[in-house]
Structures are given as structure tokens and as C-alpha cells.
Amino acid sequence: MDGAAVDSVVAEENGLTVPMPDGSMDYFNFWWLRDNCPSSFDSETRERTFDIFHHAMMPRPERARIEGDSLVIDWANEAHVSHYPMTMLAQYSRGNPRPDPADLPRRPWFADHHATLTRVSHPALFDSAAERQRWMEALLVEGIAIVTDMPDSDAALTGTAELIGTIRPSFFGAYFDVRTHVKPTNLAYTSKALELHTDVPAEELAPGIQFLHCRANSVQGGLNLFLDGTAVANDLRAADPEAFRLLAETEIPFYKEHDDIDMRARQRVIELDRHGDVSGVTISQHMADVFDLPQRVLDSYYPAFVRFGRMLQDPKYVMRFTLRAGECITFDNHRIVHGREAYSATSGERYLRGTYTDRGELRGKYRALVSEGRFK
Numbered sequence: 360m361d362g363a364a365v366d367s368v369v370a371e372e373n374g375l376t377v378p379m380p381d382g383s384m385d386y387f388n389f390w391w392l393r394d395n396c397p398s399s400f401d402s403e404t405r406e407r408t409f410d411i412f413h414h415a416m417m418p419r420p421e422r423a424r425i426e427g428d429s430l431v432i433d434w435a436n437e438a439h440v441s442h443y444p445m446t447m448l449a450q451y452s453r454g455n456p457r458p459d460p461a462d463l464p465r466r467p468w469f470a471d472h473h474a475t476l477t478r479v480s481h482p483a484l485f486d487s488a489a490e491r492q493r494w495m496e497a498l499l500v501e502g503i504a505i506v507t508d509m510p511d512s513d514a515a516l517t518g519t520a521e522l523i524g525t526i527r528p529s530f531f532g533a534y535f536d537v538r539t540h541v542k543p544t545n546l547a548y549t550s551k552a553l554e555l556h557t558d559v560p561a562e563e564l565a566p567g568i569q570f571l572h573c574r575a576n577s578v579q580g581g582l583n584l585f586l587d588g589t590a591v592a593n594d595l596r597a598a599d600p601e602a603f604r605l606l607a608e609t610e611i612p613f614y615k616e617h618d619d620i621d622m623r624a625r626q627r628v629i630e631l632d633r634h635g636d637v638s639g640v641t642i643s644q645h646m647a648d649v650f651d652l653p654q655r656v657l658d659s660y661y662p663a664f665v666r667f668g669r670m671l672q673d674p675k676y677v678m679r680f681t682l683r684a685g686e687c688i689t690f691d692n693h694r695i696v697h698g699r700e701a702y703s704a705t706s707g708e709r710y711l712r713g714t715y716t717d718r719g720e721l722r723g724k725y726r727a728l729v730s731e732g733r734f735k
């Protein structure tokens with residue numbers, strides 16, 4: 360089949376031009392067509408079982424035609440016939456990424472957000488897929504939500520996190536307990552103020568979703584601080600594009616060193632998604648290593664870094680409230696910046712238990728809840 364029109368399907372050197380239901384003529388590469396024959400996918404495992412690497416030469420059609428709502432190809436040099444629904448071809452004809460229900464527009468929020476924060480109750484999360492969807496949607500859109508009515512147990516935290524994904528350990532373990540320690544290894548384990556930060560940037564991939572279960576909080580002081588890093592970064596982009604560019608492009612070093620470990624990773628303070636939109640921030644003064652950039656680069660980097668750090672502290676952005684016993688705050692650790700005011704350690708009890716899962720699993724669970732997957 361060379362250069363000939365067969366039922367209006369036209370063969371070119373490397374692919375077919377196909378008349379589409381909307382009247383357009385769309386082009387499809389031969390390799391792509393052979394690789395993505397619907398029979399390439401196993402309906403039970405939902406995985407691709409066809410191996411394109413078995414083809415040393417580009418697959419070529421012997422014959423191609425439209426039959427009803429499908430493109431049908433008889434392949435040359437192999438006894439194989441492919442049937443492609445036109446709806447499937449239409450989805451891929453323009454090189455557009457497959458629609459992703461988890462790719463939701465982020466909604467920035469500010470200091471007054473506490474009253475309107477998404478709240479879901481722990482029992483409802485286990486009873487209702489709609490409630491799980493509402494919770495996960497809040498985590499994708501606003502980066503934060505509170506789970507209420509948590510039982511006072513370690514199992515409640517594990518069960519809540521596992522609704523989204525597998526517990527994701529960090530170098531200090533699968534869980535962490537935030538209360539005053541006798542010999543603290545981390546500022547969080549004292550009653551001092553905890554400056555605004557995202558968790559564990561000293562890891563190459565910092566944990567994605569954080570769960571902080573408040574088990575007791577009767578101390579004086581210790582207000583919880585949370586802010587939307589994307590709201591701040593968007594404002595910096597408008598106010599100072601050059602500072603924004605530096606923070607989005609320059610990797611700076613983070614570290615966490617103790618007796619038996621020396622963690623190091625480089626991160627960008629502002630994270631952009633594939634659309635070029637701000638999708639997150641990384642900030643941690645207690646894990647920031649000595650900046651080892653050329654000193655003349657620091658001439659412009661430091662003013663940008665400090666400007667952004669000061670913006671993060673602006674009361675316009677910082678939500679201040681007391682997390683109550685029985686609440687579990689859940690948030691995107693790559694987007695939401697958090698901290699704590701100092702408290703009086705002798706005034707009562709304060710105990711938060713935390714863990715993490717990853718961002719990818721949140722999106723994966725959300726898609727499965729809302730979408731018509733390829734195999735549904």
C-alpha cells in the first residue's frame with residue numbers, strides 16, 4: 360500500500376492520513392498505530408503486553424480502511440488485523456496529552472481561609488466515596504483539608520493516610536511524634552517557635568502529602584501556622600519577575616546531618632508544573648545548607664530569596680489557628696508552608712503524630728474515584 364487512497368485513507372511514507380468523523384484529515388504514524396492496536400493491552404492486568412521492540416523494521420499496512428466507527432488495518436508481513444475505534448484515534452490525533460481529571464486548577468488561598476477550609480469527618484471518609492473524593496479534590500485544588508472526629512489512636516492516622524496511599528517513610532522513619540523531647544534532634548521536638556517551612560527538603564524527593572494528627576493540645580501558645588506557598592509565589596511573579604525566575608530556576612542545597620546520617624539534596628524554592636504555573640515551593644531554613652553557588656550569583660540570588668522569605672511571613676498569607684485534639688490536618692508538603700508559634704511546655708500537653716504519603720498516589724486515587732479509565 361503506497362501512496363494510494365483506500366476508502367479515503369491515504370498512506371504516506373511513515374503513516375496514514377485518516378478521514379475523521381469531524382471532517383478533518385488526521386495523520387497517524389505507522390509505529391504508533393501498530394504499538395497501540397487495542398489488542399496490545401491485556402484486559403486483566405491492564406498492562407501493555409505487545410512488544411514493539413520485536414519489530415526491526417517499521418510496520419506497514421497491507422490494507423487500511425474505515426469500517427463503521429473504526430479504522431481497520433491488515434498489517435503486511437504478519438497475520439494481524441487491528442481495529443481502532445475512531446473515538447480513540449480522535450483523542451490522540453493532535454498530540455494533546457491524555458485528559459487528566461487530577462490536573463485541576465489550583466485555587467490560591469490567604470490568611471482568612473480557616474473558616475472555609477474543607478473539613479471531612481473520619482467516619483465519613485470510610486463510609487462514602489463522595490467524601491473521599493471531596494477530600495482529595497481539596498488537597499489537589501487548595502493543597503489542604505482537615506479531617507475531624509479522628510479516634511485517639513495510632514491506627515486512625517495510619518488508616519486515614521492509607522486511604523490515599525502507602526505510608527511513605529522518610530529517613531527518620533514511617534511516623535514522627537511532635538512533642539517536647541528530653542534530647543531533641545530537631546527544633547520541632549522543643550517548645551520553641553518553629554519557623555515556616557516545608558518538610559524534609561534534604562531528601563531527594565521530599566514527602567508529598569503530610570498528615571498531622573493532633574492527639575492533645577492544651578498548652579498556652581503554640582498556634583499552628585499554615586500558608587499557601589503558591590499564592591505567595593504567584594504574587595512574587597507579578598511583583599518581581601526576575602526574583603521569581605531566579606527562585607524557579609536555581610537549585611540550592613539542603614542537608615540534615617546527625618551522628619549516623621548525612622542527607623543532602625538540591626531543590627528549587629519555586630516549583631513549576633508542565634504548564635509553567637507555580638505548583639509548589641520548598642523552604643526550610645533549618646535544613647538549608649551553606650549556599651555553594653558562585654558568590655556573584657549570590658549577589659542577585661540572596662535579595663530574591665530574602666524577599667520571598669519575608670513575603671511568606673506577611674500576615675496577608677499566614678493562617679493562624681489552634682489545631683484541636685481529634686483533628687488531622689492533611690496538606691501538600693510541596694505547596695503548603697507550615698510552622699508553629701512558641702508555647703509554654705509546662706502549661707499542658709501537646710502531641711501531634713505525623714506521617715506522609717506521596718503526591719502521585721493522591722492523583723492516582725482521585726482519578727480512580729472520578730474517571731472513566733481506559734479499561735472502564
Ligand SMILES: [Fe+2]
Pocket residue numbers: 556557558697
Ligand atoms: Fe514540619
